[in-house]
Structure formats: structure tokens, C-alpha cells
Amino acid sequence: EAGVTQFPSHSVIEKGQTVTLRCDPISGHDNLYWYRRVMGKEIKFLLHFVKESKQDESGMPNNRFLAERTGGTYSTLKVQPAELEDSGVYFCASSQDELWATEAFFGQGTRLTVV
Amino acid sequence: QKEVEQNSGPLSVPEGAIASLNCTYSDRGSQSFFWYRQYSGKSPELIMSIYSNGDKEDGRFTAQLNKASQYVSLLIRDSQPSDSATYLCAVNGGDSSYKLIFGSGTRLLVRP
Numbered sequence: 001e002a003g004v005t006q007f008p009s010h011s012v013i014e015k016g017q018t019v020t021l022r023c024d025p026i027s028g029h030d031n032l033y034w035y036r037r038v039m040g041k042e043i044k045f046l047l048h049f050v051k052e053s054k055q056d057e058s059g060m061p062n063n064r065f066l067a068e069r070t071g072g073t074y075s076t077l078k079v080q081p082a083e084l085e086d087s088g089v090y091f092c093a094s095s096q097d098e099l100w101a102t103e104a105f106f107g108q109g110t111r112l113t114v115v
Numbered sequence: 116q117k118e119v120e121q122n123s124g125p126l127s128v129p130e131g132a133i134a135s136l137n138c139t140y141s142d143r144g145s146q147s148f149f150w151y152r153q154y155s156g157k158s159p160e161l162i163m164s165i166y167s168n169g170d171k172e173d174g175r176f177t178a179q180l181n182k183a184s185q186y187v188s189l190l191i192r193d194s195q196p197s198d199s200a201t202y203l204c205a206v207n208g209g210d211s212s213y214k215l216i217f218g219s220g221t222r223l224l225v226r227p
Binding site: 003004031033035041042043044045048055056059091095102103104105106107108109 | 119147149151157158159160161164203205207213214215216217218219220
């Protein structure tokens with residue numbers, strides 16, 4: 001069974017440009033999460049989808065970040081326009097249900113560098 | 116105070132020894148506790164989950180949970196050089212079942 005897959009693995013863009021990250025969750029997982037780790041900090045929650053619906057986007061830094069999950073399958077996270085402080089590793093995770101015992105499985109991450 | 120605290124390490128142990136990794140959390144409402152292993156440049160890999168007080172064993176790994184003390188630990192028996200990685204403690208947000216709050220991780224080095 002394929003795990004959580006993220007594209008691209010690395011992205012280097014200039015400040016002010018737009019970048020779109022993609023995540024393909026494990027098949028059958030309704031829950032999809034985005035997390036981010038900026039240099040020297042902990043992995044931080046960004047948002048949570050259940051199927052195509054955003055359940056919680058309280059961790060999104062600002063309105064330059066837009067996440068979508070059309071059809072409840074893969075998800076995209078767009079940063080527009082990118083700023084230097086957006087650099088970091090963006091992780092996607094998925095899980096089968098959202099009960100308290102949920103176990104989330106992570107993708108390999110997209111390393112974003114804004115120069 | 117951080118919500119989930121871990122010693123950043125590195126924790127260095129000789130091959131074959133027991134590695135003990137510790138984590139404290141601040142939210143008493145948390146109910147789910149996880150240990151992830153992360154090799155450099157790789158994804159966090161779930162290795163243990165624990166939900167009730169006491170010990171949970173899985174192979175060479177034992178997770179221990181003490182909710183009264185707000186303390187979670189991970190013991191790795193017979194440590195191997197391949198266990199060298201960063202170990203992340205994650206706790207679910209007490210007011211939310213799905214949001215994971217991570218510690219900064221403890222780097223473990225197992226010396227051959």
C-alpha cells in the first residue's frame with residue numbers, strides 16, 4: 001500500500017512568487033492534515049480536512065496560504081505571494097478517522113526555500 | 116512554557132544499551148500520545164502510540180505514560196546504530212482529537 005506522497009520534494013522560489021505543494025494521502029483516509037516545520041522549531045499544525053471539508057484551519061499563518069482538497073482526494077497548499085519566512089518543510093499526513101485514538105501517517109515533506 | 120517539551124540531546128548510548136527518551140506535556144486534557152522516529156531528510160515515522168496510563172511494549176520499544184505527572188517516555192532496548200535518529204513526541208490537543216502538538220525532538224546517537 002502506498003504511503004502519503006508529496007510533490008515536489010524540494011522547491012526553491014523567489015520572494016513574491018507562487019508555489020503549490022501537493023499531497024496524496026493514503027487511499028481510504030478521509031482525514032488529511034498539513035503541518036510545517038520552520039528552521040529550529042517544532043512541527044506545527046496548519047490545517048485539517050475531513051474529505052473535502054476544512055475542519056480546522058486555525059494553524060494557517062495568514063491569508064497568503066490557501067489549501068484545497070477537491071473531491072476529497074489529493075490536497076494542494078498554495079503560498080501566494082511567498083515570503084522569506086515561509087521557508088521550511090511542509091508535511092502532509094493522513095489518518096483513517098478522527099477519534100481520539102487516531103494515528104496519523106506522514107509524507108516525506110516538501111522542503112520550501114524562499115530566496 | 117512549551118506545550119510539549121523534550122530534551123534536544125543528543126542522547127548518546129552504546130550499542131546494546133537501553134535508550135530512554137522523555138517528554139512532558141502541559142495540557143491535562145490530552146488523551147493520545149505518540150512517538151515518531153525521523154531520520155534526517157525523511158518523514159516522521161509512527162513507531163508507538165499510547166492512550167492509557169502504564170506501559171505498552173512493541174518489540175524493542177516500550178512507551179510509558181503517566182497522566183498524573185503529564186509524562187511520556189520511550190525506552191529502546193538493545194539499541195542499534197540504525198536507531199540513531201530524532202525521536203519526536205506528539206500529543207493530541209486536549210480540546211481537539213485530531214491536532215497533534217509536537218515536541219522539538221530528541222536526537223539519539225547509538226555508538227557501535
